[in-house]
Amino acid sequence: MAQSAVSAVLGNVGSLAVEETSFLCGVTLEVAFLKDELIRLQGYLRDAESKRRSGIETVAILLSQIRDAAYEAENVIEAADYMKKRSMIKKGFMGAISRYARLPSDLTALHKIGVEIQRVRRKLSEIFQSIDRLKIDLDNQVVDDAVEDYDGLMHQHCKDDVIMVGFEDEYKEIVDKLVEGENMLSVVSIVAMGGAGKTTLARKVYTSSAVKQHFESLVWVTVSQKLKVIDLLREILKQILSDRDQSTKIDDMNEYEVGKKIHDILVKKRYLLVLDDVWETDTWEQINRTIKAFPDAANCSRVLLTTRKGDVANHVEMPTHVHALRGLDPQKSWELFSSRALPSYKRSGIHDLDKYEELGRKLTRKCDGLPLALAVLGGYLSRNLNTQAWSDVLLCWPSTKDTQMMRGIIARSYKDLPNHYIRSCLLYIAAFPEDYIISVSVLINLWIADGFIPHTPRHSVEKTARMYVSELAQRSFVQVVQTSIIHECAEGIRIHDILRDWCIEEAAQDGFLDVIHETTSGQVGASSSHNQTFYRSSFQNMSGQILHASPKLRALFGFGLSSSVSVSVSLPELRFLRVLHVENSRIENFSEVIDLCIHLRHVRLRVLGYTMVPSSIRKLIYLQTMDVPRCLYVSSSRSLWDIPTLRYVHLSSFPLPKRVQIPQNLEQLSMWAADDESEKDPMPILEMLPCLVVLELQYYKPKTMSFGAQGFPRLQELILEGCSFNKWTMEVGTMPKLSFLSFTDCRLGEGFPDGLLHLPSLRFVAKVLAQDHSNDSTLDGLRQKGCKIIGLFGREECY
Incomplete structure (x- = not known):
């Protein structure tokens, strides 16, 4: 993917401000030369990519060198830009000095940047010589791929229609088997080869109204080839527990404790358990090995299982109905194909x-x-x-x-x-x-x-x-x-x-992405199968290993990393990291990342336990996404709000920005109220965010919540959870684009404000409230205007 690398680099470099300042002295000219050479290089890539796909090994090596050089060029140009921007936002006496004079440390850093640019340019010169030897042509007509206009597709194919073309009879048969028949626990299995539509059919059954009405508890888990019983059971327990705060405790339970908890809950309910993509014949025995987690209470509970293997479907030791999913007949095949190839529009x-x-x-x-x-x-x-x-x-x-x-x-x-x-x-x-x-x-x-x-x-x-x-x-x-x-x-x-397996192989061919499981070995940024350098690595379901890092890594993903995986050992070495995305894992010493990973754009830590966010977060001046809902802020400084590039923020117990700190680019904000600020009305500050589209607030409890006439000019969604206030004040002209308003477990005091009737774009109001407002006159007025009111008092519904 050398072409995407060079194009991405040029796009990013074009947005940097290094050419607009004399601060960088002669480095500015060097940056301009480097950018020109990257543009020239881009013109050769289409022909080079075509030759690579023809199997010419030397071209494949050349493309790898081009990608490496492009990323190195971006790193050095951005280092120069970083120096300039940091000098502009420094405060106090030293800030004034650095803006109008160059400190010795700055001059040393600039010299290093200049030397590094010269090194990259020499590398590019060698690449151009290789291009001449390999007779790779310059495509003068198309320097970069055009970006198509997709306006006509924005609302097409938003719903799955595969199983509605060809599987109607199978769908009805499987639903009937689940909701009718004997009282004892039994299994319905769907068996077919990969790509035959097993999961799609199962999901349609799972979401059907008949199934939802029949079963009191529904659980869907994907088993896959790399089964970890404890992780599977924990996921099942999280789905059947209504208390979201239990998730942390669940992660500390052992297999027996989780299994017993599942048993104790499900023995009182009619349940449907979907085990999608089962590979091994002993899976059912494995998940019930320490205790029978899934009881037979003679109440028509069911298990729905999908698998590619017939012996898996027949191995479960309970009454089983096996449905071998056949391929579509010629007519149904034509209906599906033509719906995609020759759509009606x-x-x-x-x-x-x-x-x-x-x-x-x-x-x-x-x-x-x-x-x-x-x-x-x-x-x-x-x-x-x-x-x-x-x-x-x-x-x-x-x-x-x-x-x-x-x-x-x-x-x-x-x-x-x-x-x-x-x-x-x-x-x-x-x-x-x-x-x-x-x-x-x-x-x-x-x-x-x-x-x-x-x-x-x-x-x-x-x-x-x-x-x-x-x-x-x-x-x-x-x-x-x-x-x-x-x-x-x-x-x-x-x-x-x-499709995913194909994408993994394609991405691995030239170092775009490496996906590593516990069954593979290797280090982050270095392939598990060969010595190629990777710029993105995704670690999944790892335990008991230390993840070492290549210093060139740009994106690190972690999913299901256990507490015994030491991610923190290598994170400080990742100087050029742009993306840190970790879910359902443990990560320690996150604060060490901040000091060196100055290029970070995206931080998402959905981790077990709380994450310490230091005041040095201000160093991440390119940060766009900060998604750390379980964070502890260890400084009274409000430095996060000084980052001008923020677009998406999701934090808990974090100070609200001051009026002078509002980040102009922020588009989505999700926050829990800090204990010392929960009774303050956040709206007078937040309504000044000019680009905000989505706002989610939790546990704010001011006496009055007020919305000014010019407030929230672009806000489309307002989501309030666990909030309470006696009254609203809404001036005419506020929130002109608000289309969705949601209340969950909120106390509204005087009820819904009349000002809602003056919001010109409001189309949906979702409510799951702590008290009954079903006869509220404002809601009646909204209904008359065509606004949909979603949700019922005292009952949670999916909306």
Whole structure:
């Protein structure tokens, strides 16, 4: 992915201010030369990438060198920019000195930067000589891939329609088996090869109204090949417990304690347990080995199991109904393929539709009724509506079936993606664990932080990123599993394991991403299979190991890292880290990261226990995302709010910014009230945030909550949880774009304010309140205006 590396670097370098200041002396000119050489280099990459795919090993080495040089260039240019910006925000006497004169330490650092730029330029010179020897052509017509306009796709394919095309009978049969029949605990198994639609069908069953009404407790867990019984049981217990605060205690329980707790809860309920993607025959015995966690209370409880192996389905020692999922018949295959390749909104503009249908039916038969193949191929051909392209696919169809056929379809569709930015975005998804439901907003923050969303004059980077999600869904690279009721677009996505495996292999070829499990060995930033340098590493389900780091690493992911994994040993060495994303893990000494990792853009720590956030956080002047909901701030300084690039903040018990500290770029803010500030009204300060789109506040309890006439000019979502106040004051003109307002466990005193009736864009009000306001006159007025009121008093509902 050398092309994406150079383009991302150029995009980032273009936004730096190093050329606007005399502070950098002669370094400014060196930076300009370096940028020009990167632009020139970019022009060769398309031809070089084509030669690499042809198997020319020397070209592959050259592309790796180009990527390395591009990243090194960005590091040194950003180091210069960092010096300049830090000098501008220093306070006091030393700050004044550094702004108007150069200290000896500054001169030494500038000299080092100049030497480093010269070294990178020499490396680029050697690369240009190699380009000449390998006869790689400069593509003068297209220096960079164009960014397509995806406006027409923004609301397409936001809901999964695969199982509605072809599996209606299977869906009804499985639902009936679950909600009817004998009282004793029994199993329904769905068996089929990879890509046949097992998980999609199971999820449709799981979310059906009949199943939701029949079972009192529903649990979904993915088992996968790397089964860890204790982690699986802990996840099940977290799902069946209503008290969210229990999660920390659960992580400290042993296997017997968790199993007994599950048993004690489920013995009183009719439950459905979904075990998705089971690989081993003894899985059921494994999860019940210390205690029978899943009781048979003779109340029609059920287990729904999906697997690729028939012996797994038949091994469970309880009444079992095995449903072997067949491939789609020719007609259903055509319906699925044509819904993707020739969607209704495109048909009216297609000439020679009969010819497309003739070719499409032949291609459909080649897919052997495999839904994933039909969906991906259909998505690819929908973006190539010319009969010659369809004929070429038919002529080049591989003679082998199943896995090899799928890999060929995926590779062709991947290569056809509109630009290298979106190709990088797809490979990035492989950093998440198998069957993981990925938050679209989190993914967008990651893409932006790593430089894979280009700046365009027509769209914000957030809108461009959402267009990319829509494009990937349209091509069936990802499956949308959660849709925003407010914006009617994707909120949660997942990637099929076959597609994910392909992406992992593709990403590993030239060091884009390395995914490491406990079964592999190696170090962060160095491949587990060879000596190639990796710039992004994802560690998943590791325990009892020390994770060593390559100093060149730009992104580090951690999922399910146990307390015995010493991540902190190597973090301070990662000087060029842009992304630190850790979930369901333990991490220590986070404060040590801050001092050297000055390039950080994205910090997400969803970790076990609290994380200490030091006042030195102010050094991260490029930080965009700070998502640390369980944080302890160890200084009275308000330095976080001095970071001008902040876009997304999620913190607990953290000081509110002062009026003079408001970060102008902040778009999303989620905060718990600090104990000493919970009775203060935060709105007079927060309403001055000019770019804020989403605001979530928890446990604020002022007597009055006030909204000024010019407040929150761009706010679209306001989410209040555990808040209480006697009265609201809302001036006319406040929150002109607010469309969604949510209350959970709030006490509203005098009830809903009349001012809500004057909000021009309000479309949804969600309420799960501590007292009954169902007959509130304001709510009646909102209903009459067409606003939807979601949720019932005393009962939590999914909205």
